[in-house]
Amino acid sequence: xxxxxxxxxxxxxxxxxxxxxxxxxxxxxxxxxxxxxxxxxxxxxxxxxxxxxxxxxxxxxxxxxxxxxxxxxxxxxxxxxxxxxxxxxxxxxxxxxxxxxxxxxxxxxxxxxxxxxxxxxxxxxxxxxxxxxxxxxxxxxxxxxxxxxxxxxxxxxxxxxxxxxxxxxxxxxxx
Numbered sequence: 413x414x415x416x417x418x419x420x421x422x423x424x425x426x427x428x429x430x431x432x433x434x435x436x437x438x439x440x441x442x443x444x445x446x447x448x449x450x451x452x453x454x455x456x457x458x459x460x461x462x463x464x465x466x467x468x469x470x471x472x473x474x475x476x477x478x479x480x481x482x483x484x485x486x487x488x489x490x491x492x493x494x495x496x497x498x499x500x501x502x503x504x505x506x507x508x509x510x511x512x513x514x515x516x517x518x519x520x521x522x523x524x525x526x527x528x529x530x531x532x533x534x535x536x537x538x539x540x541x542x543x544x545x546x547x548x549x550x551x552x553x554x555x556x557x558x559x560x561x562x563x564x565x566x567x568x569x570x571x572x573x574x575x576x577x578x579x580x581x582x583x584x585x586x587x
Contacts, residue, residue, distance in 0.1 A: 413425045413427070413447075413463065416449075416459060416460060416463060419519075421452065421453070421456070422450070422451060422452025422453065422456075422488070422517060422519060423450070423451050423452070423456050424448075424449070424450045424451075424519055425447060425448070425449050425460070426447065426448045426449075427445055427446070427447055428446050428447070428448050429444070429445065429446045430443075430444070430445045430446075431443065431444045431445075432444060446483075450488075450519050450521065451488050452488050452489075452490070452517070452519075453488065453490075454487065454488060454490070464480050467480075468480055486521055486525045486526070487525050487526065487528075487529035488525060488529075489522070489524045489525045489528050489534070489536060490528050490529065491528075492528050492531050492532065492533055492534070493531070493533070494533030495528070495533040495534060495535070497533070497576070498533045498534070498535055498576075499515050499535055501567055501570055501571055501574070501576070502515075502535060502538060502563070502567055504570070505563065505566045505567050505570050506563060508566070509562060509563065509566050511559055511562070511563050513538070513563070515535065518537060522536050522537070524536035538560070538563075538564075539560055540552045540553070540556045540557060540560055541553045541556035541559075541560075542556070
């Protein structure tokens with residue numbers, strides 16, 4: 413699995429849970445592992461499933477039963493035509509209202525994955541400011557609520573001024 417990981421290319425594999433057995437000196441009757449696979453390029457998913465098939469084939473040769481179940485499968489968030497222009501509006505407006513705006517790839521999963529997969533220009537993770545995501549210590553900076561409302565209001569106003577809604581109002585997404 414480690415051979416598939418390439419953070420620079422946006423590919424990660426995480427064995428989030430591994431369960432099996434009851435004591436260390438007995439081969440378990442049943443074991444289970446749950447993987448989280450994330451990728452930026454749709455072509456990268458083929459290598460992952462090829463690796464799983466190879467693992468399953470090897471296990472079968474060794475008379476080990478293995479069942480692979482895909483629980484969830486999301487497309488990656490990809491850059492689509494119009495997304496750069498949408499990001500530019502956020503950056504321009506952020507400067508105008510003295511709010512720092514930046515965009516970076518996080519390797520995360522959101523509804524933006526679905527909107528970009530069908531070609532909708534999308535910005536993601538532009539919401540509230542916080543930290544310690546997906547932990548018991550996750551938090552939101554309360555001051556960021558008004559700041560982000562002001563940013564979104566100004567962005568929508570600017571998009572309307574630039575007539576970005578006119579041609580394709582159903583083709584913009586802020587996730």
